[in-house]
Amino acid sequence: MCHNVIDGRLHLECQHFIPMSTRTQDCLRPNCLFSRRHEHPIGCRSTSCIRMMSIPQRNPIRISETKCADCIMRERSAPLRCT
Numbered sequence: 001m002c003h004n005v006i007d008g009r010l011h012l013e014c015q016h017f018i019p020m021s022t023r024t025q026d027c028l029r030p031n032c033l034f035s036r037r038h039e040h041p042i043g044c045r046s047t048s049c050i051r052m053m054s055i056p057q058r059n060p061i062r063i064s065e066t067k068c069a070d071c072i073m074r075e076r077s078a079p080l081r082c083t
Contacts, residue, residue: 001050002053003027005022006058008021011071012066016067017058034053
């Protein structure tokens with residue numbers, strides 16, 4: 001099945017993935033509605049055709065050793081705890 005590939009930055013410390021761009025990976029199957037090789041014309045109603053994409057794949061093109069900006073801001077705004 002066709003699927004989206006999401007390029008982005010992976011923050012190793014918090015394991016958050018920040019998307020930067022998305023592209024479609026074509027499966028080239030003639031029975032996939034999203035493929036450029038789909039064998040039926042526009043408006044396909046065939047029950048044998050694949051009508052859903054696979055789960056998107058994350059592709060970390062940048063790796064950061066630090067926490068993401070959201071985690072840093074969350075830590076700064078968290079109330080101080082008394083011990």
